[in-house]
Amino acid sequence: MLIRNVVLAPGGPAVDVQTVDGRVAEVTATVASSRPIEGDVFDGGGAALVPSFVDSHVHLTQWAASLTRIDVSGADSAVDLVDILARSNERHGTSILRAQGFRDALWPDEPHKDVLQNALPGRRAAITSMDLHTLWLSPALLAELHIDHPTGVLRDIDCMEGLNALERLVDTDDSDRVALAATDELARRGITAVTDFEYADNRTVWSRRSEIARPAVDVQFAVWAEWLGHELTLGAHTGDPVADGIALGPLKVMFDGSLNTRTACCHDPYPGGEGSGLLLETPEDLVTLMRRAASGGIVPAIHAIGDRANTLALDAFAAVGCGGRIEHAQQVMPTDIARFAANGVTASVQPQHAMSDREVADELWSGRESIAYPYLSLHKSGAHVVFGSDAPVSPPSPLDAIADAVWRTDDERAPWQPHEALPLDAALAAASGGRASVEVGASADLVLLAEHPASLGNRDLRAVPIVATVRGGVCTFDGRSL
DSSP states (O other): OOEEEEEESOOOOOEEEEETTTTEEEEOOOOOTTHHHHHHHEEOOOOOEOOOOEEEEOOOOHHHHHHHSEEOOOSHHHHHHHHHHHHGGGGGSOOEEEEOOOOOOOOOOOOOOHHHHHHSSOOOOOEETTSEEEEOHHHHHHHHTTTTSSSSEEEEHHHHHHHHHHHTTOOOHHHHHHOOOOOOHHHHHHEEEEEOOOSSOHHHHHHHHHTOOOOSEEEEEEEEEHHHHHHHHHOOOOOEEEETTTTEEEEEEEEOOOOTTSSSOSOOOTTTTTTOBBBSHHHHHHHHHHHHHHTTOEEEEEEEEEEEHHHHHHHHHHTTTTTTTEOOOEEOOOHHHHHHHHTTEEEOOOOHHHHTTTHHHHHHHHHHTSSSSHHHHHHHHHOEEEEEETTSOOOOOHHHHHHHHHHOOOSSSSSSSGGOOOOOOHHHHHTTTOOOOOOTSSBBBBBEEOOOOOGHHHHHHHHOEEEEEEETTTEEOTOOOO
């Protein structure tokens, strides 16, 4: 593929970029007579060419499904949320009423199955929280799923298992069709690769989907402990291809809860003496599980949000002697910052969470020694930092993630903890899986933007049009005619 008339830096000269066999082969001054070594010609029209975006943390099935669910992110109480559902009830017939996006950490009341029953008698309803750590079910749906629960509000591991049970009620063909269509939407956003952390038998799921179509993005799927034995029996390693565009990713371990449920495991108690969060594995069991995976060539990715969970996760990486990833790293002790790079641990972070969680973090984590969302501290320590969205927790919008990391505000409010803002070049690299520039020999995974990010401010960067997305030298999205 020949990508003509693009710029690699603001004010830079126009260049032509040749791709061969999925890699950048040449970068030369633009010449009207240039011909492609292979493939088509794409006229960039002076657009900026940068490495494409990589969403290092998504729940792809959940995100695809969330696009058609009732949005309850604006609910400020349990009663308010139920009112939203009641107004939408008739439009959804007799199917399960699915809603997404509530945040109850600062609500004046508590979600409960009886609240749903009183407002929607006999209705099957399932409401997933914004952070995917809480699932609120109605009595009718609890009965159908054979779940006996005193409140109907499932947290953390119970939530994961409840979501998995709900997935078994969904038509597989429809779910696969929706998920594959969602990868087209990811390509529209400049994304060429994702790591899918869906709680499922992901080898089976993605092998089945690959028989329908190749996804529009490269997918590395996580393996959870429940399916780790099968991967080890196969002799599979992280990075091994499973199908065209699909590969095995890391081992996912949920080590603590979340900020909004007050189950993120912290060194200090939450306000009001409500405990200091939860560990979902013992430190000893975590080491055993990580050692088992690493010895088989599968990279551990440990969910750790609270500062104590991060300390103990880093202890586990040191004990096992392997590198890997910590997912989220939202609250980290200053003494633990340097341990990421020292132990070869990537910080897989979600800048949009810092913006959506700022009020809750101020309420629950203020006055502590630890650093909340410590992006600059991690970067300056030499840690490898990569961005993801955790979709559907946040939308898979890489430009928003970059802007959030750089300006630390997504509205008219003053920047939140601006001392942890990243420089733009570091944020661009983190959003691109670590790739800082378009280089000969690098993978031809590229995105064309109407303007170079370095010439844009906070608001304009979020809105800059994506002209095209290129994966492996093949155009997966062409926005020139839109």
